[in-house]
Amino acid sequence: MSRRLLIGGSIVGALAGAGLLSLAWTPGRVSGFRVADRLKAPLEAGLLGTDQLGRDVLSLLMAGAANSLGIACAAVAAGLVAGAAVGLLAAARGGILDAALMRVMDVVFAVPPILSAMMLAAFLGGGPETATIAIAVFTVPVFARVARAGAMRVLKRDFVLAARGAGKSSARIAAEHVAPNVAGDLLVQATLQLGLAILTEAGLSFLGLGLAPPAPSWGRMLADSQTFFLQAPWLALAPGLAIALAVLGFNLLGDGLRDRFDPRRSP
Amino acid sequence: MAGLIAGRLAGLLLTLFLVSVAVFAAMEVLPGDTASARLGTQATPEALASLRAELGLDRPAPERYLRWIGGVLTGDLGTSFTYGVPVAKLVADRLAVTLPLAGLALALAILVALPLGTLAAARADRAPDAAAALFAQGALALPNFWIGLLLILVFATTLRWMPSGGFPGWEAGIGAGLQALVMPAVALALPQAGVLTRVTRSAVLDMANEDFVRLARAKGLSRRRAILRHALPNALPPILTVLGFQFTFLVAGAVLVENVFNLPGLGSLARQALVQRDVVVIQDVVLIFAALTILVNFAVDLSYLLLDPRLRARR
Amino acid sequence: MQNPLTRLARLGRATAAALALLGVGTGATLAQPRSDIVVGMAIEPAGLDPTVAAPVAIGQVVWQNVFEGLTRIDGEGRIQPQLAKSWTVSPDGLVYTFDLAENVTFSNGVPFDAGTAKFSLDRMRATDSTNPQKQFLANVVSTEARDPKTLVVTLSKPAANLLFWLAWPASVMVEPGSAATNRTQPVGTGPFKLGEWRQGDRLTLVRNETYWNAADAPKLDGATFRFIADPQAQAAALQSGDVDAFPEFGAPELYAGLETDDRFETVVGVTELKVVAGLNNRIKPLDDPRVRQALMMAVDRASLVEGAYSGYGTPIGSHYTPNDPGFRDLTAVHAYDPEKARALLAEAGYPDGFALSIKTPQMAYATRSAEILQAMLAEIGVTLTIVPTEFPAAWVDQVLTRHDFEMTIVAHAEPLDIAIYGRDNYYFGYDDAQFKAAIASAETSLDEEKRLEAYGTAQEILARDVPALFLFVMPKLGVWDARIEGLWHDEPIPANDLTSVSWRE
DSSP states (O other): OOHHHHHHHHHHHHHHHHHHHHHHOOSSOOSOOOGGGTTOOTTTSTTTOBOTTSOBHHHHHHHHHHHHHHHHHHHHHHHHHHHHHHHHHHHHHOHHHHHHHHHHHHHHHHSOHHHHHHHHHHHHOSSHHHHHHHHHHHHHHHHHHHHHHHHHHHHTSHHHHHHHHTTOOHHHHIIIIIHHHHHHHHHHHHHHHHHHHHHHHHHHHHTTOSSOTTSOOHHHHHHHHGGGTTTOTHHHHHHHHHHHHHHHHHHHHHHHHHHHHOGGGOO | OHHHHHHHHHHHHHHHHHHHHHHHHHHHHSSSOHHHHHHGGGOOHHHHHHHHHHHTTTSOHHHHHHHHHHHHHTTOOOBOTTTOSBHHHHHHHHHHHHHHHHHHHHHHHHHHHHHHHHHHHHTTTSHHHHHHHHHHHHHHHSOHHHHHHHHIIIIIIISOOSOOSOOOOGGGOHHHHHHHHHHHHHHHHHHHHHHHHHHHHHHHHHHHTSHHHHHHHHTTOOHHHHIIIIIHHHHHHHHHHHHHHHHHHHHHHHHHHHHHHTOOSHHHHHHHHHHHTOHHHHHHHHHHHHHHHHHHHHHHHHHHHHHOHHHHHHO | OOOHHHHHHHHHHHHHHHHHHTTOSOOOOTTOOOSEEEEEESSOOSSSOTTTOOOHHHHHHHBTTTBOOSEEEOTTSOEEESSEEEEEEOTTSOEEEEEEOSSOBOTTSOBOOHHHHHHHHHHHHSTTOOOTTGGGGTTEEEEEEEETTEEEEEESSOOTTHHHHTTSGGGOOOOTTTGGGTTTSOOOSSSEEEEEEETTTEEEEEEOTTOSOGGGOOSOSEEEEEEOOOHHHHHHHHHTTSOSEETTOSOHHHHHHHHTOTTEEEEEEEEEEEEEEEBOTTSTTTTSHHHHHHHHHTOOHHHHHHHHHTTOSEEOSSSOOTTSTTOOOOTTTTOSOHHHHHHHHHHTTOTTOOEEEEEEOSSHHHHHHHHHHHHHHHTTTOEEEEEEOOTTHHHIIIIIITOOOSEEOEEEOSTTOGGGGGSTTOTTOOOOHHHHHHHHHHHHOOSHHHHHHHHHHHHHHHHHHOSEEEEEEEEEEEEEETTEEOOOSSOSSSOOOOTTOEEOO
């Protein structure tokens, strides 16, 4: 196992663990409001201090991990399934269907994700579904292209041609030969997209288009903390570092996986 | 090759047409309209109805779509509901901020990434390579709006060396304008530089293993010179491709960074127009973003063809 | 705490000071007071015609500066004559005869007379008028330009607030030839006219050299409004001198830092912005007054103001501010008492509380207040779900037009707008004959004492019935360069009247 895979995996594992733990237990309060507890410095109250409503920052970060990772995973999983389906279908059928599907993908890809997310938020009213759908929509064309390219490559290989010659059905060929060969590419891409999804979710929440309060979100913690920076710098530093750590973890994991599946293409 | 390009261009136009239909449809289903935005808490059903009639919002959707797209095709982007001025003027004002910002960010990213990536490739698996990898991973992981916030807090609020945001306008002088764009461009460029460093490294490394570079080395060229003379120029096409892809991210990032730095750019126009339901402005801006994205990718493909003789021959 | 950044900053400032001593830097000329001002605002106006759109930002730029009315409101909230020098009211209160100022011209050279005044009022009350305050003139039967300097307005029933309403931004005088283009090219009788509007960034006003009112001529040559939404950026712009004044500073938590800075004058004033959490009185369980009262008693308004506005802001017990005529402090009617609130809920049949959603605009004050309300209502078993709702468009569509909401929170900006609770089918869905009678009496009463009494009754009915949770009046966190004088301290109506602003020598 490569060093990147190990480091990336540990970071992601730790964050996911913290997030899962927060569902059952947090060291401090993540909701409610107490005037007396407002803006306490790190160690003065809790490991990382408290925020403008007197909630424990470390606990908020943990709960934020659950939300951010949850949204990112759900969005990328949805994008992966939809994108892979589109890409494989396009590659298998070819012709007009291929052209039409890839044209739709171009259309989706042409609108910057933040813009489409802003419109989506105006429509759905902001919330976890909004962020998830907005991110998922943007990842669909990425996965579709990866899946299609991979499938096209595999479909031209001798063993597929041989299988076809032996009279195997397209479905069996897709399941037995194409899917396993494309899965690696998709997995690598999914891991890298997870990093991007974390960043996008943070950006959306920063603009107020992500999770509704009081569900903790790293991006919204950053947005809320802006005006408190001089009084309480830890409020802006902690969530920023958490985002960076999560993205770093996923990127390292993605690189490590790529090393495994395609050592030649590793940077 | 001309036929190939013509075909691609037709595809581009089709994509743009589909984008225009999609964005128009999206605006149709949004709750509220510019009339409700204008009347706010004072809106009464009668006032809303009069205002809609006055603005032509009571016309059927296909008619409004045709009027909009017909205008766009004849070079008329329409009039903003909010401001009452031509959208073309609004967009031109905003592009005068967003394009230099994106350009500056791209230039900064290339300026950092190309040397760093090449150095990393030349000294692969040694200290400079590790340092470059560390930089790239770090830069990639940092959210650009957070970098922006920290830059403001350090260099503007605390040290007061830089303006904290806003844009004085180009008529205040190129220097003042550039000064306002430096910090946003740095925030925007850093993640790009991370991506580009990695791409440059791997592209140069790929080329360094190609026969013609080996040949050059066999002829007595030092590894450094061989990489600079032969590997780097040939590594440019893949780097360009990535640059094209990154453009979308650059534009998307600009929305956030413009927000942080209070810059009157295209992203902030889109945001405000959405809040005000200034539909013509949103439709135009989305179309422009889409056109930019598509055209840049097209240009990258094209230059790829021109730069890479092997590819040209193959097609 | 000695933070390295602060130390670096000190070093930077010391260097700057040294450079200044050496004569480097801009070297401001001494003893010459400035004749311009840069005023910061959080929200950019959407168009510049206050007679066709409601956003207060419009009036905050053009009212009194570009446009003037028959009457005006001064910084203390008093009604003053303006384009109407004086007026007489018939004993039955139905006929107003305005004596108009003479030799007044609009900034495009067109003279102002009774005909223009009649045009402005008729345009406002026309059937197809989109004026947001059209209802002000609902009782007007006719307007007549008796002679060039006399305007006669006849009413169907007395309107005690007419002179006040005529002073509003929505009632300003406009000129027939330019009325249609006022949204982009405003033409008024005011002391300034539009210089340039760079949308999304700034707007400049220049002195109107042909201004009619020599007694009230502005001291400034011009003014720039800059639009900066982010409070952090607002503070930075003040610190760096890019902006001279923020009459309504955006972030209470940053305000304390400015208060201790000698370079700035800080004035916490009162606005007319009433933050209320509207309840949909049409639906269960909110149709039960006991439930609404219980919700009100679950809210500790003082803590709410502390958490949402760093302690600035005034708790209210009704839809009325201390600025308004005949104000009564009714915060004690349903004072904070979670015990009693729980008991009342149980009595109404909800011993275990219930779930409620609150449609919350994206503005900071609303989101923060909603978060705190959520925590407070949880104490009496009411689970509040925050539903972010884009303001104004989506909010107007869902809450105001379709009444598709349970609870919402919004700041009502219009002065003396308690009558909205008597409006048919307004979003609260509150319908009370007693209240409507009190408002009718207040609005038609010719006797000042009776009028104030009626407003008092109206306040008390609202405080008792709680059609909305009355939370607090937003403070006006004014901050400006200490050398500036003449800016309003309070905000009896949203405005940035620059007429008497000047720089001290």
